[in-house]
Every structure is written in C-alpha cells, then in structure tokens.
Amino acid sequence: NAGVTQTPKFQVLKTGQSMTLQCAQDMNHEYMSWYRQDPGMGLRLIHYSVGAGITDQGEVPNGYNVSRSTTEDFPLRLLSAAPSQTSVYFCASSAVSNQPQHFGDGTRLSIL
C-alpha cells in the first residue's frame, strides 16, 4: 500500500537551476496539494488540484508551477531556483477537498 510517493527525498540545486519534484498517489484521490514547511512555520499551501486538468494557486505559489494530466500524478516545478525556496516539500492527497489528507514523506530541497 504505497499511498503518496514523493521523489526525490533529497536534492541540492544551484541558484537558477530548474527541477521537478514528483508526486504520485495510488488511492484514486481527486484532490492533491503541495506544501512547503519552513523552520518555525506551519505547512503552507503552494498549489492544489481538485482533479485531472484542474489546478489552482495556494498561499505561496510564486516561483512554482504545477500540472495535473492524470489523477495519479501531480508534479511541482521550480522554474528558476532561489535560496528562499530551500525548504521541505510535502505532497498530499485526499478523496475530496473536505477530507483529511494523506501526506508523502517529503522532499528536502536545498538551494545554494
């Protein structure tokens, strides 16, 4: 029972590089989301999706893009990495937006 799978677990980037954080869920959930967790702060919503082909911005969307071509996958793209994007990123899913979410184990990203 895989649940929500995030890859990679760790990544170091240089300023200006781009990369994609992968997220996949095998629970046939319609709702998926991306959060970042920074020291001393709660999880903050970056982007979310209520179903394939539908995405929207959360609280802190700047510098990130998402797409949702399938129900299972919800990748997060950093277009031009900045040191301020150093964080731990969590992907989550739920059947619908008003149910508790299942979280992946996170990706620790460092931007030098």
Add this chain to the structure above:
Amino acid sequence: DQQVKQNSPSLSVQEGRISILNCDYTNSMFDYFLWYKKYPAEGPTFLISISSIKDKNEDGRFTVFLNKSAKHLSLHIVPSQPGDSAVYFCAASVGFDNNDMRFGAGTRLTVKP
C-alpha cells in the same frame, strides 16, 4: 500572519502521564480543526478532528477540546506512550476545506519511558 499558533515548540512528559498540546487561533471564522502527527522523515498523518458545533471529540487515548470563546484548542493524550513521541500540528479552516487550511508550526512531544 500566522493565524494558527502553537506557542510551545516542545513538551516532555513521563510515560503513563497526560500530554496536553495547545493551539490558539486568531480567525474567529475558523470552524473546523484537525490535529496531525509527524514522525521524523515521514509525512504528517491525520490524528483527530473537531468541528465548532462540538467542544470535545474523543478517539481512544486522544481527546481534542475546543474553546471557541478563547479561540483555543488542546489535544490530550492519556496515557502517554513512548510511541507518541512526534511533532504534532494543529490546523484550522473555514468549513472543512483543504484549500484554506492553516497549520501551526508544531509541538515536538517527547514521552520518556
């Protein structure tokens, strides 16, 4: 602007005793509250929730209390076990809506054998 605050970064209790984790919120429109638990190197997992129509919700050893007038909720764990050692996040939203969920910074609970 942190609308959900967990003012105690850490808490240490003895095995078998009660653990009380606190959470305050500023937005009086919040009416749905959740607690998540997180072990190191894992993602948060849902623990328990409460809506504003109740002031208490219980699930086994875990009880959440809501004081709407004080804009305060607490999670009680009785009895505490070493396996409860984790970071606990509270979260709140207007209506149960993950799109608008606000999380606290978390409290690290250590239960000593």
